Structure formats: structure tokens, C-alpha cells
Amino acid sequence: MRGTEARHEAQVAFSNVGMSFGRREVFRSLSCGFPAGKLSVILGGSGSGKSTMLRLMGGLVRPSSGTIRVADTDVTTLSESRLFEVRQKLGMMFQGGALLDALTVFDNLALPLRERADMSEAEIADLVHARLEAVGLADVDDLLPGQLSGGMVKRVAVARATMMQPAILLCDEPFSGLDPISAARIERLLLGINRDHGITVILVSHSVASTLRMADHVLILLPDGPIEGSPTTLASATDPRVRAFLGGEVDETLIGGGEDPVPSGLLS
Amino acid sequence: MIRLVREIGAATVRFVEELGQLGVFAGAIVRSTVSPPVRVRLFVAELFKLGVLSLIIVCVCGLAVGMVLSLQGYNTLVRFGAEESLGAVVGLSLVRELGPVLTALLTTGRAGSATAAEIGTMVATEQLDGLRMMSVDPIDLVVTPKALAMIVVMPLLSALFIVSGLAGGYLVGVEMMGVDSGNYVSSLRASIDFYDDVAGSLLKALVFGMLTGLIATHRGYTCTPNSAGVSAATTSTVVVGSVSILISDYFITALWGV
Numbered sequence: 001m002r003g004t005e006a007r008h009e010a011q012v013a014f015s016n017v018g019m020s021f022g023r024r025e026v027f028r029s030l031s032c033g034f035p036a037g038k039l040s041v042i043l044g045g046s047g048s049g050k051s052t053m054l055r056l057m058g059g060l061v062r063p064s065s066g067t068i069r070v071a072d073t074d075v076t077t078l079s080e081s082r083l084f085e086v087r088q089k090l091g092m093m094f095q096g097g098a099l100l101d102a103l104t105v106f107d108n109l110a111l112p113l114r115e116r117a118d119m120s121e122a123e124i125a126d127l128v129h130a131r132l133e134a135v136g137l138a139d140v141d142d143l144l145p146g147q148l149s150g151g152m153v154k155r156v157a158v159a160r161a162t163m164m165q166p167a168i169l170l171c172d173e174p175f176s177g178l179d180p181i182s183a184a185r186i187e188r189l190l191l192g193i194n195r196d197h198g199i200t201v202i203l204v205s206h207s208v209a210s211t212l213r214m215a216d217h218v219l220i221l222l223p224d225g226p227i228e229g230s231p232t233t234l235a236s237a238t239d240p241r242v243r244a245f246l247g248g249e250v251d252e253t254l255i256g257g258g259e260d261p262v263p264s265g266l267l268s
Numbered sequence: 269m270i271r272l273v274r275e276i277g278a279a280t281v282r283f284v285e286e287l288g289q290l291g292v293f294a295g296a297i298v299r300s301t302v303s304p305p306v307r308v309r310l311f312v313a314e315l316f317k318l319g320v321l322s323l324i325i326v327c328v329c330g331l332a333v334g335m336v337l338s339l340q341g342y343n344t345l346v347r348f349g350a351e352e353s354l355g356a357v358v359g360l361s362l363v364r365e366l367g368p369v370l371t372a373l374l375t376t377g378r379a380g381s382a383t384a385a386e387i388g389t390m391v392a393t394e395q396l397d398g399l400r401m402m403s404v405d406p407i408d409l410v411v412t413p414k415a416l417a418m419i420v421v422m423p424l425l426s427a428l429f430i431v432s433g434l435a436g437g438y439l440v441g442v443e444m445m446g447v448d449s450g451n452y453v454s455s456l457r458a459s460i461d462f463y464d465d466v467a468g469s470l471l472k473a474l475v476f477g478m479l480t481g482l483i484a485t486h487r488g489y490t491c492t493p494n495s496a497g498v499s500a501a502t503t504s505t506v507v508v509g510s511v512s513i514l515i516s517d518y519f520i521t522a523l524w525g526v
Contacts, residue, residue: 060397084403091401098398100390112402115409164402 017066044221091161106141151182171203314417330429334436355456358437367430372476376509387488388498415481422477
């Protein structure tokens, strides 16, 4: 796919990023980095801001403070038209696929090429079929997204996100709602994209097992700040918060709550 | 008292803010219209969805309105022995007022709400964000073809509504009430002026098309990304669209005498 030069520029860095939705503060001063050419996984509890981090990288939302550098460009201050230039280096797989439901699978994959690349229809068709074959979906090009299963939608979404040969691939919950076989297929697909083509992959996940298996770099978003490292260092960490998160041994002080097994009022 | 003033002030600021956002949104549509690429295929597809699929409702309603207008007009005119002017009454009412206004209200209810719901659903399911991440401008690809199609479709549907209404009026006035067909047609032709009435009527429909297209696409585009947000966008398209059409109708009539 893309050459060495593009791979080296594929790096994302958050610096003192603050982000709020109304009165709810998601990050106060988040600083972290995602190395080029590696597969990074963002872990964290529900509402910890994992998906928001991906949206911030893509410039889909703007932080209230701080800077976010994507491939050496600060995306926090760019106009929408300049953001379109930066996004040409990015591919994004959304949690629900975000495929255009009025278009067939073929047209969904052909869309970025028709819009951004100077290619003939025959070349586009060849590339689309090659991508569909690569994700194991050679016979679905005439179907609408609504006619696909959840796992198929995710694979089509991965295929579409890689159509423009991005330097960085962002994936929001690629394994959620999938059976183990479909999840393993997506996992293998993402590993192949990273290892074989050198594309930087940053994904958000709840799956600790797959994270420890596939990640080069892990970022855990905890209420009192992020913790990052390699799966090996995190797996052997003595920090109770990390052990609780990775081992599922939940510490009440991390999640809040009281002594009642069911909070009063919930079932009354 | 201070609280009341504060609330009025806040509401005014909100209104001006929304008006400003609508202006910026309209500017983006204009920019996307005049800059390449020209999306003829998408535009034609929208013409079909908004126009062709509205034909039956517009024709049936036009026919019914023309029939009622003719019946009411005949019952009034006959008291003064002026039933030969029925064609003029039906024609002027339809061409100057009822044709463009009722067509716009019908189109807002059918096509405007559908447009807002379609764009709103795309927002809620992150389809527009997906386009942005592919460096494709959703205003250019999704919004502009719909808004332009609405502008083009409205005068055409309005013309069709008027023709259906005239036919309905003829049916009741001539065939049922016994008005002389020559009188009906000649009073119609004598009373309607092309520039004052027909061109003015098309101008009204054009303005209503702009309003409906802009409001429907803006409401969908800016809706809260969930099912309640899509529902609210659809409802407010019909409410705000209808009120805007009726208010602007008054001003166009008062200022240009159409």
C-alpha cells in the first residue's frame, strides 16, 4: 500500500487536551501518543472518552483546549476544507459501519475513489472487488448494507476505510456485537493491515483478551488519568487500577457505588 | 419582570443565532452549487423523489380544491347573476394564491419531512461523519442536490396543481352546475395576465421551494443524532416550513402585489 514515507508521518499525539460535552467533562488535560506503524488499542470504561478520542483525531469534534497532532498537523485549529486534506491520510471504521444505506456495498466502496481519485470505472471496479475479496466478501457487492449481517457490515466498513490507502486507520469498537468467529476474522484482518502494509492502526475496544493478543501499544483511560504501555508491561504492572482493568477484578473505588447490590430505587 | 426580560433576551439571541446558522448553511449550499463537481445524476434522482413521487397527491388535491372553489364560487356568484365570471374567480384564486401556497404546504408535509428524516437518519447513524472522514463534503454530496431539486420542483408542482384545479373547477362549474363552457374559459383567459399573475405565481413557488429546501435540509443536518432528534427535525420542518411559507406569502403579496 502506501510507502515508507507515509508510514513514518503516521503519528498521533494528544497534548493537554480538554474536552467537555455540556457540563460533562470527558478529559481535563489528556496527553498521550500513538506510535507510527504500530497497532494501538484504547481501553477504558463506558463513557471514558474512547470513541471521542477517535473523533477528535478525525477532526469530527473539536477539543475545548490543547492540541492534537495527526501526521504532523494540528487538527484542532484547521478549517473544514483543510481537515479534508488531513483526512486523506486517515481511514475510519465506525462502530455501526456508517455505510451509506441507500448505496450498494459496491457503490459504498467505490464512493471515495469516485470522489477523490482520478480512476476509470473499470479500475475502480477492479480495486473494489480486490478489497471485497481481501475481507472475504466477494459476493456481496450488489447487496445493500441493510441486507448484511453485523460482522459483514464491519468487514465492509474496514474495506471502505482502506480504499484510499490511508496512513492511519481508526477503528471504533471493531469487535462489539460479533460472535467469536467473526471477531477473530476482523482481528486477523486488522493485524494484516498493520503488519503487512505498515498502516498505523488505532482501535477502541472493550476486549482485553484480543487487546493483549494483538496490540503493540495500549492506552487505558482511567478516571484519574491515562496509563499507557506495551501489553507485556501492562500485564505485569503492579498498579491496582491496571490489574483491576485487565484482570476484571473490579475495585469499588474505581467505579464508585456503595454496599447495596442493587441501588435503592432502581427496581422499585 | 427582570426574569421575563432575561427570557425574552435569551430567546431573541437564540433566534438570531439560528438565523445566522441558517445563513451560513445557505451560503455553503450556494458555494457548493457554483463549484464543481456538478452532480447531475444525484440531482435528477432527487427530482424524481421529491417531484415525481408527489405528482399524485398534488394532482388529486388540486382537483379537489378546484372543485370546491368552483362550487363555492358558483353558489356566491349566482346570487348576483354573475356566474359567467366563475372561470375568473377559480382561475385567479388558484393562480395567485392557492396554487403556490397549497402546493408548498403539501410538498413540505410530504417531501420536506422526508428530506429532513433522511438527512437526520444519516446524521444519527454517522453516515455523514463517514463521508467527512472520506474527505467528501456532505453538503456537496447530500444536501445540495436535495435543496436544488426542491427549488426546481416547487414551481412545476404548483403549475400542475393549478392546472388540476382549473380542470376540477371546469368539471363542477360547467358539467355539474351548467355554466357555459365558453363563458368559463373566456372569463378565465380575460382575467389572468401572464406577467402579473402567472409569472408572479411561479415566483412565489420558487421562493417557497427555496424556503422548504433550506429548512428541511438544515433541520435534518443539524438534528440531535438519535431517534428523538430525527423525529423533532421532521416535525419542526413541517411546522417551521409551513409558518414560513404563510408569512412570506403575505410579504410577497404585499410588496410585489402578486
